[in-house]
Amino acid sequence: MPDAPLLARAHPDEVPVLVDPAVGVTLRPLVAADLPRVVEQCRDPESIRWTTVPTPPGGYGLADARSFLEDVVVAGWRSGENLCWAVEGRDRPGVFCGSIDLRLQGDGVGEVGFGLHPDARGRHLMSGALRLVRDFAFDVARLQAVRWRAAVGNWGSRRVAAAAGWPCEGVVRASLVHRGELLDGWVGTLLATDPRTARFWADPPVLSGPRIRLRPFAEAEADRIAEACRDARTQHWLVSLPRTYTREHALGYVESTREAAAEGTGLVWCVADAGDDRCLGAISLEGFGGYSQRAEIGYWAHPDARGRGVLTEATRRVTGHAEETGLVDSLLVRAAAGNTASRRVATEAGYREVGVLPRCEPLGDGTRDDLVLYARP
Ligand SMILES: CC(C)(COP(=O)(O)OP(=O)(O)OC[C@H]1O[C@@H](n2cnc3c(N)ncnc32)[C@H](O)[C@@H]1OP(=O)(O)O)[C@@H](O)C(=O)NCCC(=O)NCCS
Incomplete structure (x- = not known):
């Protein structure tokens, strides 16, 4: 030695x-x-x-x-x-x-x-x-x-x-x-030749709105995540989710949100009820680390939180955050043509339709749908 x-x-x-x-x-x-x-x-x-x-x-x-x-x-x-x-x-x-x-x-x-x-x-x-x-x-x-x-x-x-x-x-x-x-x-x-500086770590900041509080996910949310991701409608529209979604998958998801923060590749928030802090859904801003400064917003809502404008408020809040902080130059939302609720969230949050990719979106039942692209004006 x-x-x-x-x-x-x-x-x-x-x-x-x-x-x-x-x-x-x-x-x-x-x-x-x-x-x-x-x-x-x-x-x-x-x-x-x-x-x-x-x-x-x-x-x-x-x-x-x-x-x-x-x-x-x-x-x-x-x-x-x-x-x-x-x-x-x-x-x-x-x-x-x-x-x-x-x-x-x-x-x-x-x-x-x-x-x-x-x-x-x-x-x-x-x-x-x-x-x-x-x-x-x-x-x-x-x-x-x-x-x-x-x-x-x-x-x-x-x-x-x-x-x-x-x-x-x-x-x-x-x-x-x-x-x-x-x-x-x-x-x-x-x-010895590396820079001796702190590495970028992009923790999702807490963002508060009238009805919701956006904050990082915790293991305690695993059951709510699993309920939301097992739900038939979620499974139909989000085909990338494991088909038999377990609590272990949910815990893996929470870990993956931390990995994204640590690597600076994305921000994922738990959409929590401003009152009782219950998990109502998730919203993510991903892909902003690249040369283009383009990012995409993705979301899902727990079945008991749907139809109340929760995700619209969350999308507005995250869009505002991304634009105010200059984190990104352009924002995109994608939704299957038949997913009326998701498309409504995009338009209500101030996005406009900019194009359609025909039969590009695989669905849970094995069929394919058109994929509608939304961008900020
Ligand atoms: C890991 C350990 C040494 C951290 O020491 P610490 O002095 O509390 O850490 P710091 O205060 O310097 O934290 C630096 C950053 O890490 C964050 N951090 C600290 N512990 C954290 C945790 N458990 N989870 C997530 N983030 C954590 C802090 O919030 C801080 O972030 P900020 O700069 O944005 O404020 C301490 O928790 C410990 O002794 N753990 C048990 C032993 C251990 O794990 N040792 C390492 C074995 S490899």
Whole structure:
């Protein structure tokens, strides 16, 4: 391991302290006084779910934390193969908030790993910490490539990695060993020559109207989505949906809305009731990432929300958002000629018919219909 001996340091005295005064995050040696909070972090369900912290019978305890300090942290600095820091925030000087490590794999390659104490999350501490380790890895350790990996579905980790510049390059199946199970993993590599800037992430903003609130989807909507997508009318007009639409499909759909946001390829909103927040339908704005700045609006409504102008209001709201923010240059809606309700939504929301593609739209009963195109005037 050619990189490691150069980075070997006596712990704690020689461990470099890294500070980002703007974010208020400090990386410093992890010491014995931190161990009670290391125990709390390692007993936290999110840490257990997403990281490989040990889960001994009776739960992670002080003895486990002590051997982590000696066998992983101190030994890692001694060999220079695993550089682990404690994360601290400006608002709580001296308090352990989590840890982050850089594992040297030789040949100029390293890998980052991180986790926060539950009471320190959601304050941008980890994205700040990761930027410090990224700069250390390239500027001090002189690495050429630093890898980030996370179990598929760990959106918090992916978001933090993206905020520090990491791309998510895809899924490597069965690439993570997690308590005896092989999990699919996301992987991303940042090169020394890559820009060190946050990656674009297009979260759908919350848009409120008199009767509806457009917001991101959540897993809790899975049953409402499945009901809507199993419905005979939805199945007839949206032939791309799986024919036997299950709750699993709905959960996959919610994941796909996050993927679209992360990749900046589309925005998908849950159309929620402004009063009780019930899911009434979905509306999406897709395809705007390309050179043409063209985008298409698509929608469906839950059967119990139809006939009340809900999707018309949603389409107006999303159209307004796209036009006001300059996100797109042109907007399109497509509807099968026989789908009167969908065509009404387009015209009521201010679109005009611009053309027809004959017999272009396959339907659920195996027949084909003309496809009507609508655009903004
Ligand atoms: C993942 C983890 C380190 C995030 O730390 P954090 O300090 O809360 O993250 P940040 O505050 O820096 O968040 C950066 C962005 O990610 C978003 N984010 C954080 N956690 C998120 C989550 N679970 N889901 C979606 N987005 C999330 C934040 O909202 C923020 O977005 P913004 O910049 O638009 O405001 C923390 O949740 C954790 O310790 N999880 C358990 C351990 C773990 O998963 N470790 C990674 C293993 S690979």
